[in-house]
Amino acid sequence: MNIPVIAIIGAGNMGSSLIGGLINTGHPCGKIWATDPxxxxxxxxxxxxxxxxxxxxxxxxxxxDILVLAVKPQLFAQVAKDLAPQIQAHKPLVISIAAGIRESSIQHWLGGNTAIVRAMPNTPALIGCGATGLYANPFVTNEQHSLAESILRSVGVVVWLPDEKLMxxxxxxxxxxxxxxxxxMETLQQAAEQLGLSADIARLLTLQTAxxxxxxxxxxxxxxDELRRNVTSPGGTTEKxxxxxxxxxIRTLFKNALQAAKLRSEELAELIDK
Ligand SMILES: NC(=O)c1ccc[n+]([C@@H]2O[C@H](COP(=O)([O-])OP(=O)(O)OC[C@H]3O[C@@H](n4cnc5c(N)ncnc54)[C@H](OP(=O)(O)O)[C@@H]3O)[C@@H](O)[C@H]2O)c1
Incomplete structure (x- = not known):
C-alpha cells in the first residue's frame, strides 16, 4: 500500500496525542485528517x-484508508452510525480507541463486514509513554495489522491480544x-513526610525511585522477583x-483490585451493548 491516509475522528486529548505521535514518527502531514466539532x-x-x-x-x-474513532464512548454509536455509509463504500480499516465498546457493537453500527481493530491505550499515551492492548477482528489484513500497530506504537508500547475478552x-x-x-506514590510520599522529609524532597525521591x-x-x-531480591539484603531495611x-x-489486595476493575469493565460493556 502507498502511505495510508489516516483520519482521526475526535481531536480531543487522545486524538491529538495520536496526531502528535504520527507526525513525530514521520507520517506525512498531508496524509492525516482530523475532525472535531x-x-x-x-x-x-x-x-x-x-x-x-x-x-x-x-x-x-x-x-x-484508516479511520481512528477517538470520540467519547457515549457519542460513539451515533458517530459510527453516521459514518457507516462511507465505511461501507470505501472499506477502510476502523480503529476504535473507545474504552469498553465491543467489536460486535461497532460492527453492528457500521453495517457489518468491516475490518476493526480495538485499542485500549492509557493516559501516559498523552506524553508518548502509553501502553496499549490491541485486538483485531478477522477482517483485518496483515498489512492493516501492521498499520494499526504502528499508529498506536507512535504513543507508546503495544501488545496484541488473541481474544477480545482479554481487553x-x-x-x-x-x-x-x-x-x-x-x-x-501518594502514600509513599505521605509516609516519608510523616517520617520527617519535606513534601518537595519526599515527592522527588518517590517519583525518581518509581x-x-x-x-x-x-x-x-x-x-x-529477581530484581526485588537483588535489592533485599538478608536482615536489611528493605527486607523489613x-x-x-x-x-x-499486598498480593491479595492487588489481585482483588484488578478483579474488581475487570468485572466493572465487563459490566460497562454490557450496558453499552443493551
Ligand atoms: N484519555 C485517556 O487516557 C484514554 C484512555 C483510553 C481510552 N480512551 C478513549 O479515547 C476516547 C477519547 O477520549 P479523550 O480523553 O481523548 O476524550 P476527549 O478529549 O473528550 O476527546 C474527544 C473529542 O471528540 C470530539 N467530538 C465530540 N463529538 C464529536 C463528533 N460527533 N465528531 C467528531 N468529534 C467529536 C470532542 O469535542 P468536544 O470536546 O467539543 O465535545 C473532543 O474533542 C474515548 O472513547 C476514551 O474512552 C481515552
Missing part, C-alpha cells in the same frame, strides 16, 4: 502540524493502572519493609 481546536492542529482538518466526519472518512483484563491492568501507581525501578526492570529484562507489605496481604 470545535473549529478552534482544528485551526490550532492545522497551524501546529499542517494536517488536513474538517468539522465534517464524513468528509475525512471519504479520504481515509477487560488489559483495562484493569494498564488502562486503570496509572491510578494504582499514583496512589502508591521511574528508576521501572527503567531498571525494562532495561534489564530480568524477572521482577517488604515483609510488612507481604504480611499485610
Amino acid at each position: 470545535d473549529n478552534e481546536k482544528l485551526e490550532h492542529l492545522h497551524q501546529s502540524f499542517q494536517i488536513n482538518t474538517t468539522p465534517e466526519n464524513s468528509k475525512a472518512a471519504q479520504a481515509a 477487560d483484563t488489559v483495562t484493569a491492568l494498564s488502562g486503570s493502572g496509572p491510578a494504582y501507581f499514583f496512589l502508591m 521511574l528508576g525501578a521501572a527503567r531498571m526492570a525494562i532495561e534489564s529484562g530480568k524477572p521482577l 519493609a517488604v515483609s510488612v507489605l507481604e504480611n499485610s496481604n
Whole structure:
C-alpha cells in the first residue's frame, strides 16, 4: 500500500496525542485528517502540524484508508452510525480507541463486514509513554495489522491480544493502572513526610525511585522477583519493609483490585451493548 491516509475522528486529548505521535514518527502531514466539532481546536492542529482538518466526519472518512474513532464512548454509536455509509463504500480499516465498546457493537453500527481493530491505550499515551492492548477482528489484513500497530506504537508500547475478552483484563491492568501507581506514590510520599522529609524532597525521591525501578526492570529484562531480591539484603531495611507489605496481604489486595476493575469493565460493556 502507498502511505495510508489516516483520519482521526475526535481531536480531543487522545486524538491529538495520536496526531502528535504520527507526525513525530514521520507520517506525512498531508496524509492525516482530523475532525472535531470545535473549529478552534482544528485551526490550532492545522497551524501546529499542517494536517488536513474538517468539522465534517464524513468528509475525512471519504479520504481515509484508516479511520481512528477517538470520540467519547457515549457519542460513539451515533458517530459510527453516521459514518457507516462511507465505511461501507470505501472499506477502510476502523480503529476504535473507545474504552469498553465491543467489536460486535461497532460492527453492528457500521453495517457489518468491516475490518476493526480495538485499542485500549492509557493516559501516559498523552506524553508518548502509553501502553496499549490491541485486538483485531478477522477482517483485518496483515498489512492493516501492521498499520494499526504502528499508529498506536507512535504513543507508546503495544501488545496484541488473541481474544477480545482479554481487553477487560488489559483495562484493569494498564488502562486503570496509572491510578494504582499514583496512589502508591501518594502514600509513599505521605509516609516519608510523616517520617520527617519535606513534601518537595519526599515527592522527588518517590517519583525518581518509581521511574528508576521501572527503567531498571525494562532495561534489564530480568524477572521482577529477581530484581526485588537483588535489592533485599538478608536482615536489611528493605527486607523489613517488604515483609510488612507481604504480611499485610499486598498480593491479595492487588489481585482483588484488578478483579474488581475487570468485572466493572465487563459490566460497562454490557450496558453499552443493551
Ligand atoms: N484519555 C485517556 O487516557 C484514554 C484512555 C483510553 C481510552 N480512551 C478513549 O479515547 C476516547 C477519547 O477520549 P479523550 O480523553 O481523548 O476524550 P476527549 O478529549 O473528550 O476527546 C474527544 C473529542 O471528540 C470530539 N467530538 C465530540 N463529538 C464529536 C463528533 N460527533 N465528531 C467528531 N468529534 C467529536 C470532542 O469535542 P468536544 O470536546 O467539543 O465535545 C473532543 O474533542 C474515548 O472513547 C476514551 O474512552 C481515552
